[in-house]
Amino acid sequence: MIVGNKFWDEEKDAPILKRNANYINRENCEYICKRAEHFYDIMLSYIKEDINVEIKEDCNDKEILRIIKLDAERTFNKEENRKLLIQVLQSIYPITNDYHQGISFISSFLLLFLEPKDVVKIITGLHKYYLPGYFKAMPKAYVRDSRVFLSILNIFHPKLYEHIKNLITPEAFVSKWFIGLNVHVLTFESLMLFFENLLKEGEIFLFKYSIALCKTLEQEIINTSDVSKLLALLRLDQKLFPNDYKVSEGQKIGEFFLNIIHTAKTIDLSNINLPKLRDEAYEQMRLEEERRKQIEMERLLTDDEIIFSDEEDFTQAEDEPESETAGVDDENEGEIKYTEDENEKKNDKNEMVVETKNVQDFKDGKDIDMKYSKNEDFKNNDNIGKVDNKEAKNIHEKNQKYAQDNINKVHVKVEVNEKREMEEY
Structure with a gap:
């Protein structure tokens, strides 16, 4: 070209x-x-x-x-x-x-x-x-290796490791090196040399280069606690490191960038057990993902309004035509509400709609669902004993059973999010 x-x-x-x-x-x-x-x-x-x-x-x-x-x-x-x-x-x-x-x-x-x-x-x-x-689009392998880099940095430069680890996660900045292969980071003269060494040595040269860059910027990294400044340093932002950047007057233009590659070539990683470090990183990621799912499930179960549904009743309700007075025609029939999980609107396949009934009257003794929330009548367990209608207690017990049954539904809800499981990375 x-x-x-x-x-x-x-x-x-x-x-x-x-x-x-x-x-x-x-x-x-x-x-x-x-x-x-x-x-x-x-x-x-x-x-x-x-x-x-x-x-x-x-x-x-x-x-x-x-x-x-x-x-x-x-x-x-x-x-x-x-x-x-x-x-x-x-x-x-x-x-x-x-x-x-x-x-x-x-x-x-x-x-x-x-x-x-x-x-x-x-x-x-x-x-x-x-x-x-x-x-x-969601590269787990890259996330894994960004953490491997941090583990290797801990071996060679523990002070740098502690300082970086306490400020940012490695996947926030390593992508410029590992996925973009330093295009838009290094000057073309040093980038040509980078490619030649990467193609010759393989993936291990990425880790050598990463250690060399951090070593080159050691003092600047240690001296800043500003996350934005640290990111700019590690990405060799052009505002901080223009093409003609020189450490000293005696240094030639371009030499700063070339020296990073020359330093990388001298780093010995022969004693680094890369497969072992990768296994450890994957295990860390697995535990974090399990914890994320657990937190999501707990959040869904402890929202201000926990809504339980019966699929059969929901199907019947969907088949019924809507009217302007639906849910308010008969005081004894209660209020009908429909809720959608906002997070699921983004994916039609994952959309879940649950039907709930807020029961205000229990005279007919029907088998009905109950929306258990922080309303005036049921703010806590003590209030249940104050309700004249004894059926309220029975229905509350019934809904406790529904809560246990709906844990499975929450698991389903978590699983349908698997497609987006690594978006946070």
């Missing part, structure tokens, strides 16, 4: 080039492209097998295609370059069966130097052999 006659006129201020720092230009673009062509050769020496891919002309998921097009608009200025990126991304989608914006970052960087098919090959290799599970 960068060797095209019009590229440097049309895309000179494109978002993807913000970290170029004039490293690539009209004069050296052919040399840089030849250097990038070796990326796949380096990958082959690591994975030991060729990768066959095909370019897709369309995407069968219209929502994914819409997001892909938006990402292309955020990356390049000219429509023809956007179309190339769209072609690459929709060709990768059937392979990953999901989409994360990090794929767009990596693809757009590689597309500057390589043909679309070669870009798809490299992304496929990263997905299958280097970073499996990272390029998902």
